[in-house]
Amino acid sequence: MSTVRDITLAPEGEVKIAWAARNMPILRSIEADFAREKPLAGIKITLAVHVEAKTAYLCRVLAEGGAEMHITGCNPLSTQDDVAAALAAGGLDTHAFHACTDDEYMALIDNVLSVGPDVIIDDGGDLVARIHEKYPDLAANVIGSCEETTTGIHRLKRMASLGALRFPAVAVNDADCKHLFDNRYGTGQSVWDGIMRTTNLIVAGKDVVVAGYGWCGKGVSMRAKGLGARVIVTETDPVRALEAVMDGFRVMTMAEAAPIGDLFITVTGDCAVIPGELFPVMKDGAILANAGHFNVEIDVDALERMAVGKYRARRNIDGYRLPNGRTLFLLAEGRLVNLASGDGHPAEIMDMSFAIQALCAQYLAEHRGELAPGVVPVPREIDLAVARRKLASLGVNIDSLTDEQRDYIGVES
Numbered sequence: 001m002s003t004v005r006d007i008t009l010a011p012e013g014e015v016k017i018a019w020a021a022r023n024m025p026i027l028r029s030i031e032a033d034f035a036r037e038k039p040l041a042g043i044k045i046t047l048a049v050h051v052e053a054k055t056a057y058l059c060r061v062l063a064e065g066g067a068e069m070h071i072t073g074c075n076p077l078s079t080q081d082d083v084a085a086a087l088a089a090g091g092l093d094t095h096a097f098h099a100c101t102d103d104e105y106m107a108l109i110d111n112v113l114s115v116g117p118d119v120i121i122d123d124g125g126d127l128v129a130r131i132h133e134k135y136p137d138l139a140a141n142v143i144g145s146c147e148e149t150t151t152g153i154h155r156l157k158r159m160a161s162l163g164a165l166r167f168p169a170v171a172v173n174d175a176d177c178k179h180l181f182d183n184r185y186g187t188g189q190s191v192w193d194g195i196m197r198t199t200n201l202i203v204a205g206k207d208v209v210v211a212g213y214g215w216c217g218k219g220v221s222m223r224a225k226g227l228g229a230r231v232i233v234t235e236t237d238p239v240r241a242l243e244a245v246m247d248g249f250r251v252m253t254m255a256e257a258a259p260i261g262d263l264f265i266t267v268t269g270d271c272a273v274i275p276g277e278l279f280p281v282m283k284d285g286a287i288l289a290n291a292g293h294f295n296v297e298i299d300v301d302a303l304e305r306m307a308v309g310k311y312r313a314r315r316n317i318d319g320y321r322l323p324n325g326r327t328l329f330l331l332a333e334g335r336l337v338n339l340a341s342g343d344g345h346p347a348e349i350m351d352m353s354f355a356i357q358a359l360c361a362q363y364l365a366e367h368r369g370e371l372a373p374g375v376v377p378v379p380r381e382i383d384l385a386v387a388r389r390k391l392a393s394l395g396v397n398i399d400s401l402t403d404e405q406r407d408y409i410g411v412e413s
Contacts, residue, residue: 002087002088002092002093002094002095003094003095003096003097003108003111004081004084004085004088004094004095004096004097005081005084005085005097005098006081006085007085007088007089008085009081009082009085009086010082010085010086010088010089010090011086012082012085012086013053013056013080013082013083013084013085013086013087014086016052016053016056016080016082016083016086017053017056017057017060017083017086019053019347020053020054020056020057020347020350021057023346023347023348023351024054024057024347024348024350024351024354025351025389025393026351026352026355026386026389026390026393027057027058027061027351027354027355027358029389029393030061030355030358030359030389031060031061031064034061034062034064034065034066034358034362035064035065037065038065038066039065039066039362039365039366040062040065040066040067040361040362040365041065041066041067042066043066043067043068043118043119043143043361043365044067044068044070044115044116044117044118044119045062045067045068045069045070045117045118045119045120045121045361046070046072046112046113046115046117046119046120046121046127047059047062047069047070047071047072047112047120047121047122048072048073048074048109048112048120048121048122048123048124048126048127049073049074049121049122049123049148050073050074050075050078050079050123050336050339050344051071051072051073051078051079051080051083051084051087051094051096052078052079052080052083052339052343052344053080053083053343053347054344054345054347054350054351054354055083055350055354056083056086056087057354058354058357058358059071059087059092060090060092061354061358062358062361063092065358065361065362067119067361068093069092069093070093070095070111070112070115070117071087071092071093071094071095071096071112072094072095072096072108072109072111072112073096073105073108074122074123074124074126075124075293075335075336075339075340076098076099076100076101076102076104076105076335077098077099077332077333077335077336077339077340078335078336078339078340078344079096079097079098079100080098081097081098084096084097093112093115095108095111095112096108106130109126109127109130110130110134112127113127113130113131113134113135113138114135114138116138116141117131117138117142118141118142118143118365119142119143119144119145119146119361119364119365120142120144120145120146121145121146121148121357121361122145122146122147122148122152123147123148123149123152123293124148124149124151124152124155124293124294125147125149125151125152125153125155125156127145128145128147128152128155128156128159128165128169129155129159132159132164132165132166136166139166139167140166142166142167143167143168143364143365143368143369144167144168144169144170144364144371144376145167145168145169145170146169146170146172146357146360146361146364147169147170147171147172147173148172148173148178148353148357149173149293150173150179150183150214150216150269150293151269151292151293151294152173152293153171153173153174153375154269156169156171156375157375160373160374160375165373165374165375166373167373168364168371168372168373168374168375168376169374169375169376170360170363170364170376170377170378171375171376171377171378172353172356172357172360172378174377174378175356175377175378175382175383175386176383176387177352177353177355177356177383177386177387177390178352178353178356178378179215180215181349181352181353182345182349182350182352182353183214183215183216183219184215184216184218184219184222185219185349186219186344186345186346186349186350186353187215187216187219187220187267187291187338187345188216188218188219188220188222188223189219189223189345189346189349190338190339190342190343190344190345190346191219191220191223191265191267191289191291191337191338192220192223192224192227193338193342193343194289194331194332194337194338194339194340194341194342195263195265195287195289195331195337195341197341197342198314198315198316198317198331198332198337198341198342199287199314199317199331200314201287203224203227203228203229203263204227204228204229205228205229205230206229206230206262206263207229207230207232207260207261207262207263208224208229208230208231208232208261208262208263208264208265209232209233209234209254209257209258209260209261209263209264209265210224210231210232210233210234210265210267211233211234211254211264211265211266211267211268211273211274211297212234212235212266212267212268212269212273212292213233213235213237213240213241213243213244214240214267214268216267216291217233217240217267217268218247220265220267220291221233221244221247221249222247225248225249229263230250231249231250232249232250232251232252232257232260232261233249233250233251234251234252234253234254234257234273235251254273254274254275254278255278258274258278258281258282259281259282259283261282261283261286262283262285262286262287263286263287263289264286264287264288264289264298265289265290265291265337266289266290266291266292266297266298267290267291267292267297268292268297269292269293269297270292270296270297271294271296271297272296272297272299273292273297273298274288274297274298274299275299275302276299276302276303276305276306279302279303279306279322279328280306280322280323280324280326282326282328283326284325284326284327285326285327285328285329286328286329287328287329287331288328288329288330288331288334289330289331289332289337290331290332290334290335290336290337291336291337291338292336293336295333295334295335296334297334298330298334300330300333300334303320303328303330304320306320306322306323307320307321307322308321308322308323309321313329316331316332316340316341317329317330317331318330318333351390352386352390355386355389356378356382356383356386359382359385359386360378360382363379363382
């Protein structure tokens with residue numbers, strides 16, 4: 001039996017799902033294929049992704065392919081209760097509700113893992129970590145997992161390096177049609193959507209500090225520049241730092257940036273990116289937001305300890321009064337600002353990412369027992385197939401190599 005906040009919210013969730021599906025033509029084409037071929041028949045899929053409209057449509061596409069779906073969220077603040085209700089009302093086993101406690105979150109994870117999944121679809125690696133930790137006997141029967149995020153892949157690679165990963169894990173995030181578009185354009189737009197709708201403040205003219213210049217950081221920085229901000233990038237990787245310089249951004253340490261920034265956005269996947277000792281030197285009114293997967297990039301615990309007062313300044317904004325009289329504002333409790341304070345990536349972007357998820361789930365089902373434990377890449381043919389479907393949906397035609405051209409550069413097809 002599903003665990004949702006309020007099943008009567010289902011009609012509102014259906015409206016959201018319908019809008020997402022209308023704007024996800026790749027998944028619609030895959031849904032038609034799945035309905036005809038049923039490639040996931042008999043496969044139990046346990047999924048922990050942000051429970052919002054685009055994810056809901058992915059779940060329905062997988063179910064159309066024959067999968068038995070067991071659904072939960074991957075962040076306590078990103079679940080939309082109306083969407084969870086719509087999934088449950090539609091017959092899919094759903095265990096998710098907004099603003100669950102940490103203990104409730106783990107209980108929901110346990111609910112969907114206890115069924116004994118064949119395939120796991122993960123966003124951040126919580127399902128994979130938990131099944132190894134608490135359900136090792138069930139882990140032995142998992143065909144494989146599909147991981148959506150950079151953070152999750154880091155966790156998987158660490159497990160693999162220690163010899164602890166017991167099944168193959170497809171690195172969905174590393175597919176070109178995922179990270180080049182989702183991480184850059186999706187994160188770039190959705191982070192600013194979340195910040196602007198939450199704060200109702202202008203971006204133009206502000207000093208914006210972006211911590212991390214991977215694909216997500218590039219997208220956030222690019223959009224900040226387009227909105228008229230003066231952008232500062234902090235990095236630990238010298239090549240990425242140099243790239244940021246060449247892209248026209250100021251690059252400095254976080255300690256140097258702390259007294260300058262009006263708005264800080266962490267997007268590294270690491271912890272203590274903004275440490276507690278920097279809070280007292282920040283401007284009065286500085287805004288702190290996180291766009292990395294977990295709420296550890298800003299040292300929220302240190303901020304809580306340091307503050308002499310805390311108040312709710314606005315929905316999803318907490319003000320922290322420091323001993324020096326300054327106030328810092330934290331968005332969405334330091335959790336993913338684009339989902340905890342917004343609707344996440346645009347549907348057209350998630351169409352590509354979730355198309356890869358659906359096709360990788362099919363790939364695992366069709367290659368059961370053939371893949372060794374460890375982190376495995378998305379097959380190139382899946383990446384190319386998604387790109388072709390995307391171009392077709394846009395009405396874009398491209399050239400094909402002639403036999404002479406293929407021979408000249410030494411490729412077979």
